[in-house]
Amino acid sequence: MGADRDGGGRRRPVRAAAYGVCGVVLLAGCASMPDSGDVSGVDSTPRQDTQVRVFAMPPPENAQATDIVSGFLEALTSDDPNYSTARQYLTKAASQAWKPGLSSTVLADGPGIDLNRLGDREGSEGVSFTLTGAKVARVDGQQAYTPAHGAYNEPVHLSRDKKTKQWRIDTLPQGVVMGKSDFQRNYMAVNKYYFATAATTASKPAAVADPVYVRRRVDPMTQMVRSLLNGPTHWLDPVVRTSFPSGTELQKGVTTLTPDDQNKLTVPLNANAARVGARKCGEMAAQLLFTLQTLTPAVDGIQLRSGRTQLCSLAEERANDVASRGSAEHPDYVYFLDNKSRLVRLSPAANSTKPDPVPGAMGEGARQLRSAAVSRHEDMAAGVSSDGKNLYVASLASGSSLGDPVLVSHGKTEDDRLTAPSWDANGDLWVADRNPDKPRLLLLDQGKGEPVEVKTPELDGRIQDVRVAADGVRIALVVAKGDKTSLLIGRIERRQESEETSPTVSVLELRSAAPELEDVTTMSWAGDARLVVAGREQGGLQTMRYVQVDGSTPEGPAPAALSGIKEITSTESDGLPMVAYSEDGIVRLPSGAQWQKVTDGQAPVYPG
Template identity: 50%
Template sequence: MRAGLRTRHARVRSGRTRFVGADRGRYGRGRYGRGRALSAPAALGVCAVLLAGCASIPDRGGVEPVKASPPGESQVRVYAVPPREKAQPSEIVDGFLEAMTSDDPDFAMARKYLTKDASEFWQPGAGTAVLRAAPDPAGPKEPSGSEAAGLTYPLYGDRIADVDAAHAYKPIEPTAYDGDIHLVRQTVGNTKEWRIDSLPQGLVLGESDFQRNYRSVNKYYFASGESWLVADPVYIRQRIDPTTRMDPVTQAVKVLLDGPTHWLKPVAESPFPAGTALQKGVTTLEFDDRNALKVPLNEKAAKAGRTQCRKMAAQLLFTLRDLTSTPVGQVELLADGSSLCVLSGDQAEEFAPDRATGRAVNPYFVDDHGRLSLLQADSDQPVDRSQVIGPFGTGAVKLSSVGVARDEKHAAGVAEDYKSLYVSSILADSELGDPLVTSGGKGQESALSAPSWDGRGDLWIADRDPAKPRLLRFTGGAGPALPVTVQGLDGARIKSLRVSADGARIALLLTKDGRNTLQIGRVERHGPKGDPTVTVTGLQPVAPQMETVTAVSWAGPSRLVVVGKEAGGVQQVRYIQTDGSTSAAGVLPGLNQVTAIAAADDDRQPLVADSEDAGIVRLPSGTNWQTMVEVGTSPVYPG
């Protein structure tokens, strides 16, 4: 092998072997420096070394050096190998960091870079620090004494998110990562070798390696005291989990049985009896040829009655939908080998987060005469527009913004002066009643926001009067106005809002010091069910990487479509998970001067937006934005 060439790992993708240089000094900064091409003899020598430590290497395809998993390279596989004899300290650090990105069982090869005590201390499942790029070791720091004191390598990078032990993702504004790796010499066999004796707990991964190894999955729980489900997004391994040795389906079942994430727990509950877990030793669950799944549980599950068991099965059916390309046929729950219940995919629909699932919905907008109008259009047909029935369709009051109830029987409209909120039927002629509330503010930014309906039939709106800002809720879309306390605003004011179909979460566009940020909060209800005290708590950022956010809409159980821009960037329309995670695939075709965005709960429906340049536009699947109506405002889907 060429002197100085210290290759430690291979990435395998679609028959192509990618060798990863661990020496970040002599041959560039590893993941960050320029790759060095291998000559044919050198490549063959590297192959010989790798074959001794890798599970499988393709025998065909090209060879190329890489520095990290390119974004979206989910098929790349990393195979870790142990440190070579008399490896230099920098090789040990680089080799360990690369081994953390592998699927090696229990990270056995990664542990070979550690001392015995460090290996016992290190718990990879304790959490993951996600950096913008792979950790860049610098150093070592100057030793404080003799070589016996060891060497410290600081790890540098921008930390953009954390994933906790419960698999919950939490984005943060980019901050400097400050972990250290410390090495000492210890006797290995007959020689003194460098090994890591102190390191950060959990995993430290660059964003591309995190996206290659993990995937987002919605697990489902019941909204507290209700009969419908709430999505709780988490991240599981793309392939076999190195720690539990479970396949993705089994991982998803396990994290569901573990209960709601810390953030969602106050507004969600699980009907699984306490202590319910998979039957001991189960690491693989397989669908049969009818796409049905049997799930063996421990004896705790046997306490569930039939009604309770059906709800448990519904949780599983909805959770598994993210993992299958075809609809799940049915789930059967077993306890101690006996069948508890069977539930089909169709039967589970009664528990759907949006009870209108399966019913076609169309977008609405306010036309150039201030009337609420319905848009009916397939992507391959001309747009058909018509005014709704009732005072909102006749122009009895000119509207500036609207919100249509999820059952499409009523709508809420804010008058064109932004001061008064009305509710009216859109299925029958009727007289326009008195406003539900009137704001003391003046102008578009200082009076009433656009209204939003949750799946319970309640209406929400923000009064942005600087003298009396408040969030208001109307039970069943009728008065009186009920103020809702929002904890954690920290001087920010609500600019706009969108409530989820399940009614357990609310997306708030907040403004403070000239910057608009997007936060999501829990909607907590306490007291009598018919007259609860409602509070919004647990605010957490959804898009901290964006300098400003212009508009937002729910786009499914745990996804938002957001309009905004990063610092120094241009306006983007993109999908963001409610936990704040994103992917390159979430960026949508560009559209200028977007002031409003609307999405249906059914992702087969096109996005609709209001563009100052193009009017009311739609984005059918696989195409670009198309103008539907040249003049209009406030496009919305029911909700």
């Protein structure tokens, strides 16, 4: 807080008194303030230890109207599961009408409190305020995060109870509102998992991460199970399915879930789940296990029950036999182009600095390449010629030939031709043609045949880079428009209108994954719902950071800084080093270390 008002007095921060008792923090909304004067505000509570529980104090006797508003706002940042203390600042009617779970609005700082007027409203004494601030994000009723911009201005009205003579809020916005630091202390990002509905050649379904935000210290395990059972968020819903039968809920009377001393969690479900088959039950357990393991490592087994009947159980070591998941895949090699423009490879787990050419034509240097991609099974490779004009596909087997290009761009310059390609989990190849006369996003079924033009009805700009997620239903695009280059995430939808027609492929509902960057240099998937991105912030600062697909910033440190970065690659799985092409050539970032020079080369890629 502390920003000046144009033509008015300086904003005066209001902080509720805080009392620490045995690790429990009590937020008291009792700072004394007048009912008139300039703008006031409620500062965000300083970032605290995540293990400290924070509870609010009820309104003090004879508190002034501004104290009631500031106390209520402080109570919204507490760990009160049902906001029962916050409701004490409201009239009975307002409490009944208020739905705090409808949304959470995140502001850059704690909400400011502008006094509007004193006087009567409909014959009763009242005070009117406006809550103000700069919006950063919104978490909706499905717990989905969306970046937000612009001013926040919402009215709050108080009236004095005729009997008690105490001020209480009778009109307020739905949902909750708080500053960014309070949001980071109160909420945590967790992935819940569903399965891709797109047809696949794999023998098991592909798990898709659906990130949501839950209250950190309000029984997050039970919150996540309920959220998973409620279904996917609206953005992801068209391309995923759940294995839980319709209407499946926790068994009546179950209020909390806790793993036993063997780290197994028993989840009692209602009768809707009682008749599932073994395969479906295994998938249900896998959804739960994948979901809860992003929350805590304390769960390594799931047991499902309905009534007194045990439905099935699933141990951690068997989960990846039920469903594939990008973060569980471990590629054999990292690939790049050497100084002869050949495709070479290194084992990412070793400290070797001497790469080997890949088997077949791509490693023989039959064509000079400027970018390449290797299929997720590491049996096929695609390469773009040094002039950006031709796309070649070849097997990574000894004796394989390159053949004719599978795609030719007619752009007039190298920068107006093909982007680096990307393979999806189904073995299909994606690439963008940047020809200004005919810019297109293209898909080649199994890397061959006539390219399918992917529909991108919401695309505003020209695609500079393409990376498909391991789940096959999300795609990351670097898109240039004017002097700004943005990172966008789209949903891949495939529709088969009839047996006679070819399937239609579309990328829909593009959304920004790095709203704070105005010039994205390079990016790569670095988790089931996370990417690593390098670019320039507003103001010209170069940075490298992790971002979530929903546009939020995950917890934890950013990657070590790297100067002169041009290209970067990572894997969805943990434990393998990030690899980049910088002014020093090919470099890698082992876990817990600094960037290390590997060798000369360019265009590094992990499979995908």
